[in-house]
Amino acid sequence: MIRTLIRALAVSAALCSAQALAAPQVQAPAGTLKGEALADGIHAFRGIPYAQAPVGALRWRPPVAAAAWKGVRDATRFGPACIQPAPRPGSLYAPGEPLPTSEDCLSLNVxxxxxxxxxxxxxxxHGGSLTGGSGSEPMYDGARLAAQGLVVVSINYRLGVLGYLAHPQLSEESADGVSGNYGLLDQIQALRWIQRNIGAFGGSAGNVTIAGESAGALSVMYLMAAPDARGLFHKAVAQSAYMISTPALRTTVHGTPAAEQSGLELSRKIEVRGLARLRAMDAQELTAKAAASAFLPLANVDGKVLPLQPVEAFDRGEQAPVPILAGYNDGEIRSLRFLLPPAPADGAAYAAEIRARYGDLAEAMLQRYPGQDLDAAMLATTRDAMYGWTAERLVRKQTALxxxxxxxxWDHGYPTADAAGLHAFHAGELPYLFGTLRTTPPWWPQIPDTAAEASLSAAMAGYWASFARTGVPAATGMPEWPAFGQAQAYMAFGAVPAPGEHLKPGMYELVETVVCRRRAHGGLPWHWNVGIVAPPLPEGMAGCP
Known part of the structure; x- marks a missing residue:
């Protein structure tokens, strides 16, 4: 009798376990999907097409919504990444195994x-300079963040020359007379798919947060400035964004050639003339040749998808009026040293270059970035000009709205990173946000398996999840995070979260003055051309400090 009862209980437990782990299904407007049941009651649905593949003769066309499918679609495996160059060997950001790629890559994961x-x-x-990366990278696994009560979505979008080539012939065949912003249009199409379908997964179409790091954060800014994205999201997170000067479609602006002209120049460099021949090229070969020819993928100001320079859209208050969480890392450039120019011979040579290039602002530059430690000065100059200024600008402009x-x-260090000179490096916060401390790329400095690191990860995930939920970041047992506001408040993430006020006083004003003068001049870009490689700065100009 007892044995029979034990067997019955065991069978019942096994059935309950099997049912709990049975493949979940959702019936979305796009079609029925079979996913995977994970631990902690999380369901994963991968490789869901949100747009038809714009390949071959359709290459460089705006995305078209994927047709609904019949039957049950297997959503247990990731879709391929978009075509991209091979990663640099030994790069911190290179995946352990090469990502399967395809031109048919417009999918998302839930x-x-x-x-x-x-x-x-x-x-x-995802980030990756609009050149590489994928929503399927292990570090972006959304399961632990979903356990915070979120529906997490990661997306793929066209990259490099396939995502951002502008060309006169492409503009001619466009109903809107524009070209080049295909990767951004993919992101907008993904947000439209989410609006139509996310309710089937238990998500609220009326409470969507867009978030990204590096080029993903650049994309967040583009989306905030893009009229076609308005109303598709309700909050924004920009991690290590960079509000650099943006090319225009047909005119040279701020010293940057027109995007269409850059497309023609690329065609000349790779010796493939005409749109038909470019479309007939193998996608991987074209991508590799474009990268080798220094093609720089960026969105362009075309008057349609992006009506204005992002910096101007935010100045006018014409960006999306949504709450924002933005920030940057102390060691941004420590893992991006290719953005630095060669170091000068010594401190005296450094000071001479700064004085020659910054005129009446030279002493302010030397006070903030003194040449006694050349490496530290150059790292901080580029970090602040790209990432620090942008983060503070974003919170200032949204506050003004x-x-x-x-x-x-982000100022968190740990032994292996600090020993390698990578304290708080670019993207170093991402494993903490996603709770993927054990699944970083192979060359990533190994994060200690300690309670302190796990606690910091839980705090960050809690703050971000709370912001997505309510627009206010809060984490159980952690300090209150005040809004930027009049006090210019911020949260520092070191060993533990700690609130403060007036982060790097005077930094924003100095960089803003430099950028304002370059904008007023009209022929000078602003990006990583700072410090000892800055173009000579115009003296005080109307409207600039």
């Missing part, structure tokens, strides 16, 4: 609590 209902939606846009805005500063 992680959702099994019992999700009207849950906030967190849409992750009457929106809640939160600034952070």
């Amino acid at each position: 992680w959702a609590p099994a019992d999700a209902k009207d849950a906030p939606v967190f849409v992750w846009i 009457g929106q809640r805005a939160y600034l952070y500063y």
